[in-house]
Amino acid sequence: MIRLALALAKAGGLVVVFAAVLGGMALVTGTGVLVDSAFRAQPPLRLSGADVLVSARQSIPLKEEPDIALPERARIPGSLVASASEVPGVAAVAGDLAFPAAVGSGTAGRTADPATAGHGWSSLALSGRITAGRAPRAADEIAVRGARVGDRLRLTAAGTPGTYRVSAVVDAPGVYFTDAVATALAARTAGRAGTVDLVAVRAAPGVSPETLAARLKAGLGDGYEYATGRDRADAESPGAAAGRGLLLVLPSSIGGISLLVVGFVVGGGLALSVNRQRRDLALLRAAGATPRQVRRLVAVQAAAAALPAVPFGAALGYFLAARFGELLAGIGLVRADQPLVYGPLPAVAAALLLLAVTRVAAWAGSLRVSRMPVVSGLPEPRTPSPGRTRAGLLLMLAALGLSVTPLAVRSEAGMIGPGIASIVAVIGLALAGPRLVQGVARALAGSRLMTRLPGPLWLAVHNSHGYALRTAGAVAALGMVVTLGLSVVLTQTTMAKARSDEVALGLRGLVTITAPGLGGVPRDLLADVRSRTEAAGMAMTTVVTEPMLTGDDPGLMARPAMALGPDAEGLVDLDLADGRLSGLKGAAVAVEEGLGRVGRSMDVIMGDGARVRARVAATYRRGLGFGPIVVSRDLAAAHTTTGLDSAVLARPADFGDLARRPGLRFDSRAAGPQAAMASAQTLVNVAVLAVLLGYVLVAVANRLVATTTARREEFAGLRAIGLTRRQLRRVVRWEALLVGAAASVSGLVLSAVPLVLLSVGFLARPLPAGPLWLVPASILAVMTIVSLAMELPARKIMT
Incomplete structure (x- = not known):
């Protein structure tokens, strides 16, 4: 069977399958590495000398879904340090505190390691050691890495600037203060007095970490997490654990499209291979081969x-994953010190998946041929399946219905319909494409215009009509490139424009003052700005709520949220429907109109896991730009890691020397709470989509080359009836033009309908926002690839 199968195989069709599986392996392996890293990647461990880390729970367990990681630090009582020291098997114990601490310029122009966290001196015993100097003793003394003993450094610690003397140089990251100073700085965060972030415990000789963890749990209770081994990194860095969740969400958001495209490309390559063997398979049937044997041969x-493409595709997939990792770190979605995990599991899973897709495609591609009577297998089929055509047209009609969603729902859920519509329309085009191509070609062939066309164009039109299946495969694949490329990019940019417009209206005329790199704006900044102009503080946090918007998951959902106080009244315009922002005091929230009523209460889980019963102080209409919920600054300050404002919103004024203060940034336009995540998702989706569509273009080009090369006998017959080489080349050029035009038109139509309705719903205009030059660029790319892939092999076989 194997020898016969390889003897009958046509090289061109198998090369297409090889290229399709190669690219598919690269895509699936690359995204698989990101998903695998979401479960196994760990940031570097600072408290490496601790065998067990005791912390508060930093996740919300869900029954049938992954736990929700909480990005804000939840604290535990400082009294646990003394309690843990009394547990048998404990050799050393320290309470660890962490708060923002950014190092500025130092003596003689030297700068220390730009640390981002301050700690108490006692925790150094479990994280590093002194390399020079002595332990800090005075309130203005610190230990830091990368400086010299005696240097004086300008430091912003817990939002308070000051000058400190370096008394010791250490080999651990961070800035180390005396325990008393660290406790005082950390206590400036609301509700933090008398608490610690972690209790770090070192086991006595002969006691395993697991045994010690069990003893600590018995002594301290079940209300805490006891991390050992690799889990210590998550306990130490809750934000990293929350960020790793994005490695799971982002690849998964485009995983369905990737698998869909790979399946189409592999299936198309196998269909081409089977079609080129129709006569040989028909002869096998005549010789007594059963339909099952024909399917096994294919x-x-x-x-x-497919098998030779698997190892090469896997290697390319790991290369792509590394580039995706660099992209995610560059835009701040994952920590730069959190490496990806390059294990064998993604490659193995991708290989099994791609081989399964190949097997199903081979079965589907050979099913019709294996069941045909012998005489029906000799000519190429010219009639597309009616059932396939009807299914495709129904899918296109369904896509039209989904595209109307933005006209009825003006929220994040409104973009779900057009996004799904593009995918559904692409599937419909692939199914109904042969009959549509045949119908258009028949209409052209039967029109009076045909009598006035030059001979090569007349012949190209009739070829497209007679070989509709061959032509439609390229049209559907290239139309998919145009549809997905334009839909994904312009949908994202249109939504970004709608969000930014709402935020611009809400913060119109305001200056946003931030302090990148300081962990939050200094505590004295708001009062300083208020002495010059009207201003309000603003913080960013994360909250977990029940489903609030149409399209939300049925369970709990974490979402970014802006925090404002009563001072935002008259400054920030959320387009209030009811209530006032002056009511944002204590445990209060404002919600998008329709999600609550003023005076009612709702349950909210803050970013550190604290469950709060908050009253609704106001409802507003600008939920697209500001999100469905805004919490009070009082509430956010008590449940964020730093307790600092993220920005100060102020009316324009002469800020004088304040504008020259190191670390501050002044912007005339601010981004809303949804902007950072949305822009990051857009960038990642577009990057992966570019790779995906590039793969499709290469695969389609390979298929066109193989299809054109297989027409040697057809070209020889045309030469025999009198066509010259030049006339044949003109026929091929006209066919390429028809294929490229059909693909471009179908892609533009299928993408234009959802995009126009999306723009009308969110921007009140029919033209989407974004790089409209993608339209001519897509058409040019399609026409160029089709022309080169058809004309170059045609020239070669005509010589």
Whole structure:
């Protein structure tokens, strides 16, 4: 069977399958590495000398879904340090505190390691050691890495600037203060007095970390987490654990499209291979081969083309994953010191998935041929399946219905319909494409215009009509490139424009003052700005709520939220429907109109896991730009890691020397709470989509080359009836033009309908926002690839 299958196989069709599986392996392995890293990647561990880390719970367990990681630090009582020291098997114990601490310029122009966290001196015993100097003793003394003993450094610690003397140089990251100073700085965060972030415990000789963790749990209770081994990194860095969740969400958001495209490309390559063997398979049937044997023969051919592509595709996939990791770190979605995990599991899973797709595609591609009577297998089929055509048209009609969603729902859920519509329309085009191409070609062939066309164009039109299946495969694949490329990019940019417009209206005329790198704006900044102009503080946090918007998951959902106080009244315009922002005091929230009523209460889980019963102080209409919920600054300050404002919103004024203060940034336009995540998702989706569509273009080009090369006998017959080489080349050029035009038009139509309705719903205009030059660029790319992939091999076989 294997020898016969390889003897009958046509090289061109198998090369297409090889290229399709190669690219598919690269895509699936690359995204698989990101998903695998979401479960296994760990940031560097600072408290490496601790065998057990005791912390508060930093996640919300869910029954049927992954736990929700909480990005804000939840604290535990400082009394646990003394309690842990009394547990048998404990050799050393320290309470660890962490708060923002950014190092500025120092003596003689030297700068220390730009640390981002301050700690108490006692925790150094479990994280590093002194390399020079002595332990800090005075309130203005610190220990830091990368400086010299005696240097004086300008430091902003817990939002308070000051000058400190370096008394020791250490080999651990961070800035180390005396325990008394660290406790005082950390206590400036609301509700933090008398608490610590972690209790770090070192086991006595002969006591395993697991045994010690069990003893600590018995002594301290079940209300805490006891991390050992690799889990210590998550306990130490809750924000990293929350960020790793994005490695799971972002690849998954485009994983369905990737698998869909890979399946189409592999299936198209196998269909081409099977079609080129129709006569040989028909002869096998005549010789007594059963339909099952014919299908097995095609499956062997598919496996022979796919298996050699697996290792090369896997290697390319790990390369792509590294580039994706760099992209995610560059835009701040994951920590730069949190490496990806390059294990064998993604490659193995991708290989099994791609081989399964190949097997199903081989079965589907050979099913019709294996069941045909012998005489029906000799000519190429010219009639597309009616059932396939009807299914495709129904999917296109469904896509039209989904596209109307933004006209009825003006929220984040409104973009779900157009996004799904593009995918559904692409599937419909792939199914109904042959009949549509045949119908258009028939209409052209039967029109009076045909009598006035030059001979090569007349012949190209009739070829497209007679070989609709061959033509439609390229049209559907290239139309998919245009549809997905324009839909994904312009949908994201249109939504970004709608969000930014709402935020601009809400913060119109305000200056946003931030302090990148300081962990939050200094505590004295708001009062300083208020002495010059009207101003309000603003913080960013995360809250976990029940489903609030149409399209939300049925369970709990974490979402970014802005925190404002009563001073935002008259400054920030949320387009209030009821209530006033002056009511944002204590445990209070404002919600988008329709999600609550003023005076009612709602349950909110803050970013550190604290459950709060908050009253609704106001409802507003600008939920697209500001999100469905805004919490009070009082509430956010008590449940964020730093307790600092993220920005100060102020009316324009002469800020004088304040504008020259190091670390501050002044912007005339601010981004809303949804902007950072949305822009990051857009960038990642566009990057992966570019790779995906590039793969499709290469695969389609390979298929066109193989299809054109297989027409040697057809070209020879045309030469025999009198066509010259020049006329044949003109026929091929006209066919390429028809294929490229059909693909471009179908792609533009399928993408234009959802995009126009999305723009009308969110921007009140039919033209989407974003790089509209993508339209001519997509058409040019399609026409160029089709022309080169058809004309170059045609020239070669005509010589």
